Amino acid sequence: xxxxxxxxxxxxxxxxxxxxxxxxxxxxxxxxxxxxxxxxxxxxxxxxxxxxxxxxxxxxxxxxxxxxxxxxxxxxxxxxxxxxxxxxxxxxxxxxxxxxxxxxxxxxxxxxxxxxxxxxxxxxxxxxxxxxxxxxxxxxxxxxxxxxxxxxxxxxxxxxxxxxxxxxxxxxxxxxxxxxxxxxxxxxxxxxxxxxxxxxxxxxxxxxxxxxxxxxxxxxxxxxxxxxxxxxxxxxxxxxxxxxxxxxxxxxxxxxxxxxxxxxxxxxxxxxxxxxxxxxxxxxxxxxxxxxxxxxxxxxxxxxxxxxxxxxxxxxxxxxxxxxxxxxxxxxxxxxxxxxxx
Numbered sequence: 527x528x529x530x531x532x533x534x535x536x537x538x539x540x541x542x543x544x545x546x547x548x549x550x551x552x553x554x555x556x557x558x559x560x561x562x563x564x565x566x567x568x569x570x571x572x573x574x575x576x577x578x579x580x581x582x583x584x585x586x587x588x589x590x591x592x593x594x595x596x597x598x599x600x601x602x603x604x605x606x607x608x609x610x611x612x613x614x615x616x617x618x619x620x621x622x623x624x625x626x627x628x629x630x631x632x633x634x635x636x637x638x639x640x641x642x643x644x645x646x647x648x649x650x651x652x653x654x655x656x657x658x659x660x661x662x663x664x665x666x667x668x669x670x671x672x673x674x675x676x677x678x679x680x681x682x683x684x685x686x687x688x689x690x691x692x693x694x695x696x697x698x699x700x701x702x703x704x705x706x707x708x709x710x711x712x713x714x715x716x717x718x719x720x721x722x723x724x725x726x727x728x729x730x731x732x733x734x735x736x737x738x739x740x741x742x743x744x745x746x747x748x749x750x751x752x753x754x755x756x757x758x759x760x761x762x763x764x765x766x767x768x769x770x771x772x773x774x775x776x777x778x779x780x781x782x783x784x785x786x787x788x789x790x791x792x793x794x795x796x797x798x799x800x801x802x803x804x805x806x807x808x809x810x811x812x813x814x815x816x817x818x819x820x821x822x823x824x825x826x827x828x829x830x831x832x833x834x835x836x837x838x839x840x841x842x843x844x845x846x847x848x849x850x851x852x853x854x855x856x857x858x859x860x861x862x863x864x865x866x867x868x
Contacts, residue, residue, distance in 0.1 A: 565594035566633060568660040570667035577713060578720055579646055580605070580653040584626070584665070586639040593632035596639075599625045600658040600668060603677070604651035604758055610642035617643075649713065649720050650748050650761035669755055678703040678751035678759040681710065681732075685764055691741035691771045697733045698749050698762065707754035712736060715746040741771035776855030777805050780847035785864040790839035793864060796831045797847045804851040810834060813844040813861060840868040 565588060572582035588594045600623075607624050609617035618625045626641060633639055645653040658668035678701040686694040696712050710726040712734045726734050736747060744767050751759040778800045786794040795810055810822040810832050822832055837843065844861040 565590040565592070566596040566660060567663070568598060568658065568665035568668075570655060570658060570665050572655065572667070575645075575653060576720055577647050577649045577652055577723070579644065581610075581642070581644040582655070583643065584639075584641040586633065586641065586660070588633040588635055588637055591635050593634050595628070595632045596661060597625065597627050598641075598658065598660045598665070599623060600665070601656045602645055603654065603656060605645040605647040605653045608644040608646060610644060611640070614639070615641050649715060649718070650763065651750050652711070652752060652758045654756050654758060656756065676704045677757035678708050678753050680760040681749040681751055681762050684747070684749050684762040686747070686766045689766060689769055691769045692739050693735060693737040694739070694747075694766060694768070695733055695735050696747050696749065696764075700730075700732055701751035701759055703751070703753045703757075708751050709753075710734075711750050711752065713748040713750070715748065716743065721745075739768050741768055743768055776853075776857050777802065777849040777851045779857040780808065780849050780859040783845065783847055783859050783862045785845060785862055787864050787867055790867040791837050792833055792835035793837065793845075793866065794831065794833055795845055795847075797859065799827075799830060799847065799849050801827050802851075804853065806850055806852055809848040809850070811846045811848055811858070813846070814841070816844075837866050839866055841866050 567587050567589060569585045569587075570582065571585065572580065575581060584598060586596055586598065588596075602624060603622050607617065607619055609615065609626075614629050616627050616629055618627075628639060645655075647653045656669050658665035681701050682699040684696065684698045686696055688695045698710075701708055701710075708729045710731070712724040712726060714721045714724070714736055722736075722738075724734050724736060736745075739745065744765065746763055746765045748761045748763045750761050780797045780799040782796075782798040784796045786796075797808075799805070799808065805827040806825070807827050808824040808829070810824065811818055812820040812822070812834060820834075822834065824832060834845070842863065842865050844863050846859050846861045848856055848858045850856045
């Protein structure tokens with residue numbers, strides 16, 4: 527379990543912007559520092575961030591009367607570590623384990639070293655610092671390596687139901703962990719960018735409504751589990767497409783277009799188009815050599831047949847049926863080719 531204290535450290539920094547959400551700066555809860563065997567003490571401060579980017583700093587302090595050397599190791603399980611203090615601190619990265627050492631040798635008595643850093647992620651998991659070890663001592667605000675425990679198992683069978691034009695329900699099977707207190711986060715992405723995060727209250731909940739979506743658009747949702755030690759599971763993702771907005775869907779596309787070509791100067795065109803209260807009528811579109819040459823307006827929405835005349839014998843034409851409704855929406859059938867009799 528991470529150590530906590532009642533003291534809040536304050537920091538000013540520029541908030542990171544993801545999509546249209548402004549992330550305000552805040553500092554992670556501070557915990558009492560423990561002096562390392564070398565005489566130094568450490569404190570981790572994390573700023574608010576996102577699953578794409580987070581940042582923070584370590585404060586290494588020498589409270590002793592003499593100079594003291596130091597080495598800090600920790601894990602970044604879900605992202606790439608960036609050393610923003612490379613002018614005074616070296617960072618060695620081995621997998622997800624990071625080791626920091628000073629470039630200028632031992633830390634003078636009563637002095638502090640401030641080590642700023644960033645963590646870049648892919649948007650699928652929370653970005654955290656875990657398992658801190660400062661010369662055999664714990665670091666305030668960071669879980670000790672021996673207390674870290676195991677991350678929860680990955681949420682399973684992530685899928686969406688109740689797909690509407692503006693919302694879906696995300697479902698999953700529960701994760702397991704070596705301790706109590708699992709909480710889930712559902713992250714909504716569009717074109718690879720994080721749109722919103724939904725913290726799911728309650729360890730036993732395995733579904734979440736994701737709303738405020740656009741009709742007929744592609745999205746992805748990612749589900750992760752976090753335990754009380756801030757261990758985060760691997761992510762399980764699923765893609766989906768919202769339904770069309772029923773208020774702007776337009777009339778059904780006319781189907782089964784058929785042309786009777788028994789005569790040389792005229793044809794009979796038939797089609798099938800469901801009649802609804804919104805349907806106003808149809809247009810019969812006549813094409814020759816790929817160009818529209820005539821449109822017959824049929825104002826009766828129940829009429830599904832018309833005679834097209836003034837045609838030339840033995841000539842190739844195409845016909846299509848356009849349906850239109852009271853809201854100005856239109857749908858058009860595929861073109862059907864025919865040749866008049868000779």
